[in-house]
Amino acid sequence: MQQVDLNNILDEKIIAVNLTGSTKAEAITQMAQLLSDQNYISSIPSFEKDIYYRESLGKTGIGNGIAIPHGQSESVIKNGIAIGMFKNEIPWESLDDKPVRIVCLFCVKAGDGGESEHLRMLAALAGKLGNDNVVEQLMSTTTVEEVKQAFL
Template sequence: MDIKSVLDDRVIDLEMKAENKEEAITYLAEKLKSAGYIADVEEYVADIYLRESQGQTGIGNYVAIPHGKSDSVTQVGIAIGKLDHEIEWETLDGKGVKLIFLFAVGKDNENARTHLKLLAEVARTLGNDEAVQALLEAKTVEDLKAVF
């Protein structure tokens, strides 16, 4: 499984509206639920915040990759939200966040392996400043997918 195979237009919003981290995570979780990736928004969001409490997921360069294992996940996926402004988030570089990759991952071993593979692939792409800039400038889902 590679990143392109899990990018789903139904859970990508390049004009996301959110004023803070909580709104962003909840909004993306609701997209995951409506697309059938998770069964319960509250349980899933609680699991995301449990992981957030263990270490920051803002990796810098205006990007965050919140994730956490949850029994609520029915299918591995990644919701992506892009904002036109920074929101406050705990990040490695102290900047806010404009681009969020919210991973939906179950708790079993197979899901864990898939999650690590996808996380590594996303991290590799996000380690490239030009790729991040292209993601931040993406106007369409096709623009976003082309970066990967």
């Protein structure tokens, strides 16, 4: 399986810092709006429905204050990963039963070979998020550029 270059995937236009959501629903809606504003998705309600369907199948909080909600959706125009850094902790079903402050929302086309692209993106990001130094760096970022740099 070919490795994905995060530098090509991480788009500063869909990375946001200092977000104010305090619930999972607010977090997902804010990030879906960001994706919609940048023409990554064609329909926020359709995209959210697909994300919540995937959420119903198992926890997407991976621990260390990070969640990686994802799902494939017909409403996706362009694959990407929206990253939201939240000011406050958000209750989320996570492996360590702790809330999250970083949400990496995967935006992947349904069908059309999207599954393998989805797995490659997930593997590339998870590799970085499994590194404690990267997570520490992310937790102290204050700008979109710093967020992107932490992953590279």
